Amino acid sequence: MKKRVLTVDDSRTIRNMLLVTLNNAGFETIQAEDGVEGLEVLETANPDVIVTDINMPRLDGFGFIEGVRKNDRYRAVPILVLTTESDAEKKNRARQAGATGWIVKPFDPTKLIDAIERVTA
Amino acid sequence: MASRNTAKKSLKLAPVLDLNEATALHERLLSLKGAPVVIDASAVERIGTLCAQVLMAGARSWEEDRMSFTFAKVSDAFVKTTQLIGVDIAPLMAKEI
Amino acid sequence: MDMNEIKEIFFQECEEQLAELESGLLKLNDGDRDPETVNAVFRAVHSIKGGAGAFGLDDLVSFAHVFETTLDCVRSNRLEPNQDVLKVMLKSADVLADLTNAARDGGSVDEARSRQLIKELEALANGELPQAAAVEPVARPAPVAAPAPAPAAAPAVTDEGFQPVAFSFDEFEANEPPAIEPTTFEILFRPKSELYAKGNDATLLLRDLSRLGEMSIHCDMDGLPALGSINPEAAYFAWKISLKTDKGEESIRSVFEFAEWDCELEVTLAGDHAAPGEELPMQPVPFDLSMLDEEIPASAGAGEDDDQVAAQQREARDDAVSAAATASNVLQMAQTARAPAESNRSAASASAAQAAAQQAASAATPTIRVDLDRVDRLINLVGELVINQAMLSQSVIENDTNGTSSINMGLEELQQLTREIQDSVMAIRAQPVKPVFQRMSRIVREIADMTGKSVRLVTEGENTEVDKTVIDKLAEPLTHMIRNAVDHGLETPEKRVAAGKNPEGTVRLTAKHRSGRIVIELADDGAGINREKVRQKAIDNDLIAADANLSDEEIDNLIFHAGFSTADKISDISGRGVGMDVVKRSIQALGGRINISSKPGHGSVFTMSLPLTLAVLDGMVVTVANQTLVVPLTAIVETLQPEASAIHSFGASQRLISIRNSFCPLVDVGRILNFRATQANPVEGVALLVESEGGGQRALMVDAIQGQRQVVIKSLEANYTHVPGIAAATILGDGRVALILDVDAIVAASRGHSLKPEMSLAAAG
CATH class of the missing domain: 3.30.565.10 (Histidine kinase-like ATPase, C-terminal domain)
Structure with missing residues (x-):
């Protein structure tokens, strides 16, 4: 069965890259444009793993992760943070919010698929 | 079929035994205490450490109560995961029939 | 969708982000201190950097990175965005735009300018004041002391955490750690409850660990409480692992990269602290754990050569990923599916769940992109419709003697509707x-x-x-x-x-x-x-x-x-x-x-x-030598009925008309266009006072005014050929083609036989 990935990113460029990469790697991809939309589509997306950006309008990645972790049904879903923020402080905040792991941009398909495989069964 | 309080009870495990399933599994097991239990793990696709912990805690409790706690049917995924994490279920495998 | 298409999307997005950036900076410049404004500005630069990194646009990345760092100072209130700071930032936004254009079109940028701004941005980030601020008579560190730190010339390179990597698919091989002699490690791994709370699981880490080599494991269950007192979501199991691998300690540690904070981990070389008495029962872990991971082909049996299997795994992964490099039509299909989905949604009221699903699937945007050609074709057709409707109305009026028939009412509604369609279609092409x-x-x-x-x-x-x-x-x-x-x-x-x-x-x-x-x-x-x-x-x-x-x-x-x-x-x-x-x-x-x-x-x-549009025109319909012409209303200053006393001959064949206290050359449109051989009598016609390109006024002589109306412009060049003095054509309600006058050209043509244009003003007074 195809694994379902929910991606949350406000950049159209990155969304398209994620879509192409994930679809070609055999994942089913559902996309949201910011944290608010990400939480809204959680139910219908029913993801096996979530990939989210940090800097987004309306609700940023930290808030989104906290929201997922508070959701009774989806709190166990692994969340990967996809961001250019490589410094310890940002990683730390994401981790505290409940992120499972991270992928340091620039966007690299291999790193992405690799990280997804690491956190999914 | 037997009508005594030692009548065997059975528990069928859900396909996905993750963080969300651990509490439910814990409650189900607690409710079965006092009777021999046969666990059906044939549908298990995924088992995480938390549920493995609950099952192992159950096995110990049943052992203390001197009741049988056995796995009747197990899926490949179940066997392989327990092997991977070094949990030996061979002694708990049902041997009858 | 292939990489080039995504790159095109990236540049489109850059344009939007640059606009966002500029308007945000201008708001800040006006004293707006809303944190969301600062965030939006930061995000814009951040987004550009992110995309640029994926495409290996290093110049763009370096500059965006420095810019972003400085913006981050503003975001975290370490730098007050005063006017001097914003001046630097606005200039930086311009350079960022230049760099984006250069990356797209291959043009060049003013490198000195961008270097200078990098220096200024870094100085700001380092708490130094912009040089412009030195003008202010406030005690501040010497303005000359805005020296950027010496190695700052290539900032992105000096930043360890940030390495632009080109979008590449063979990265995996390059990252592979060099093979080392197989070594046995002893690993103690004790997860904390947080590890599970974050959606991670020890089983996954152990799975990845087992892929590194030959592994045996002992699960320490000593901490496990009785069923009655267990917290089902707490961590109790811990492991001691023996792993023989040629991948080195680094690969072991990298398995635990995400779990680093949420577990206790010890990795030691076996034998280092071999406590002889402490022999734990170790269970060998069979290599074939394929059920745990559908991605890995199940062909590898236990005992097979590790390297070979690892290579297979790698290949499987690479295959999956490199497929991303080849053009895929998946996305295109998703996009073509989107348009009908969108219209369905507005037409039939889809259930909320369905709408949400569509939104999720398509990441719905409230806009669709349509080729301008298609819109133009639609506008053209609506133009035809307007003309047709006008013709229909006219012929009904001409044939309908009693004038009360229901046809008239229907026609009025049709006219109303046509007008509305026209307005709506025009609105499609309207943009802020x-x-x-x-x-x-x-x-x-x-x-x-x-x-x-x-x-x-x-x-x-x-x-x-x-x-x-x-x-x-x-x-x-x-x-x-x-x-x-x-x-x-x-x-x-x-x-x-x-x-x-x-x-x-x-x-x-x-x-x-x-x-x-x-x-x-x-x-x-x-x-x-x-x-x-x-x-x-x-x-x-x-x-x-x-x-x-x-x-x-x-x-x-x-x-x-x-x-x-x-x-x-x-x-x-x-x-x-x-x-x-x-x-x-x-x-x-x-x-x-x-x-x-x-x-x-x-x-x-x-x-x-x-x-508001160039497709329709408000015109005055006039008659000249039995021809119907349209004069753009915007050109007409006023209309007047010349009196004989106001007409003055000037030179051989030219005439002036006196309007109030000034004189204005009279231009016979019929003569200029060769509609007639001799000059018309001005008193029998109407004069349209028009303003021409030089600013001078002319009185255009026409025979009669039929009325004002909006006309649909039809290009003569596209349908016939250019005619001097005529700007375009239109079709009137009675089906006749009417020419639209090019007032400037008429005036220019009249100059040959007319007064010098300046004379109109010189004559004033």
Whole structure:
């Protein structure tokens, strides 16, 4: 069965890259444009793993992760943070919010698929 | 079929035994205490450490109560995961029939 | 969708982000301190950097990175975004735009400028003040001391955490750690409960660990409480692992990268601390754990060579990923599916769940992209419909004697409907003037820099919409006018202070709708038109007679005459041989008008009025020698019935008409267009007073006025061929083709046999 990935990113460029990469790697991809939309589509997306950006309008990645972790049904879903923020402080905040792991941009398909495989069964 | 309080009870495990399933599994097991239990793990696709912990805690409790706690049917995924994490279920495998 | 298409999307997105960036910075410049504004600005640069990194656009990445770092200082309140800081940032936004364009079109950028700004941005991030701030008489560290740190020339490279990597698919091989002699490690792994709370699981980490080599494991269950007192979500199990691998300790640690904070981990070489008594029962872990991971082919059996299997795994992964490099039509299908899905949604009220699903699947945007060609075709068809409807109405009216039939009512409704369709279709092509206005702010900055003036651009009504074709043609005249306003309109800061004004000048650009047209105003709070100087110059250039008696307004409007410039010295900006006459001509070519009003000492206001679309035209339908012509209403100043006493002969065949106190050349349209051989009698016709490109007025002689109406413009060039003196054609309600006059061309043609254009003004008074 195809694994379902929910991606949350406000950049159209990155969304398209994620879509192409994930679809070609055999994942089913559902996309949201910011944290608010990400939480809204959680139910219908029913993801096996979530990939989210940090800097987004309306609700940023930290808030989104906290929201997922508070959701009774989806709190166990692994969340990967996809961001250019490589410094310890940002990683730390994401981790505290409940992120499972991270992928340091620039966007690299291999790193992405690799990280997804690491956190999914 | 037997009508005594030692009548065997059975528990069928859900396909996905993750963080969300651990509490439910814990409650189900607690409710079965006092009777021999046969666990059906044939549908298990995924088992995480938390549920493995609950099952192992159950096995110990049943052992203390001197009741049988056995796995009747197990899926490949179940066997392989327990092997991977070094949990030996061979002694708990049902041997009858 | 392949990488090139995504790259195109990236550049489109850059454009949007750059606009966002600029408008955010301008808001900050106006004192807006909303954290969301700062966030939006930061995100814009961040987003550009992210995409640029994926495409290996290193120049763009380096600059965006420095910019972002400085913006982060603002975001975290470490840097106050005062005007000096924002000046640097606005310039940086311009450079970022240049770099983006260069990355797209392969052009070059002003490297010195970008290096200089990198220095300034870094200085700001390091808590130093911009050099401009040194002017202020406040005790601050020496302004000269804005030396960027020495190695700052290539900042992105010095930042360890940030390495731009080109979008590449064979990365995996390169990252593979070098093979080491197989070594046995002993690993103690004790997860904390947080590990599970974050959606991770020890089983996954152990799985990845087992892939590194030959592994045996002991699960420590000593901490496991009785079932009654267990917390089902707490961590109790711990492991001791023995792993024989040739991948080295680094690979082991990297398995635990995500879990680092949420577990206790010890990795030691086996035998290092071999406590002889402490022999734990270790269970060998069979290598074939394929059930745990559907991605890995299940072919590898236990005991098979590790390297070979690892290679297979790698290949499987690479196959999956490299497929991303080949063009995929998955996304395209998703996109084509989107349009109908969108319309379905609005048509039938889909259930909320369905709508949410669609949204999730398509990441729905509230817009769709449509080829301009398609819209134009639609507009054309609607034009035909309008004409057809008018023809139908006319023939019904002509044949319907009693005039009360229900057909008439139906026709009225049809007319109403047609009009609405036309308006709606026109609205499709309508776009806000915002992008053009935003471009102006950069132009203001550049000219302010060049002239050493301090200028603030205020824009209003940016969301006012107008047809795309109008917008496209608006940028050039507007650019010139802005340059003119800053260069000629505003005074130097010193002069302004001397005049008791704010040293910073204000240029206000406003757009609004007024009676079916768009009105764009450009106001400056400069010195206003120096009427004495303009007048003198006009006299010197023989534009007006030395004793001409002109109103203030007339003098102001002299600046629209060809070759007129009041600047004492020719500057870089306005000395390009482009005068306000060119501006006026291009505005008129759009069917617009331009006026100036000026108050000495308080500034000038240029007012442009433009049609909302170039597809329809308000025209006056006239008859000339039995032909029906349309004169654009915008060109007509007034209409009059000439009296015999007002007509004066001039020279051999030319005539003038006296209007109030001035004389105006009379142009017989029928003669110019060769509709008739002899001149018509002016008294039997009507004169249309029109304004032409030189600013002079002419009286166009026509036989009669039929009325005013909106007509659909049909290009003559596209359907027939260019005809001198004719701008375009239209089809009237009765089905006849009517030609639309090119007023400027008619006037120009009349000059050959007519007075010098300047004479009209010289004769005034």
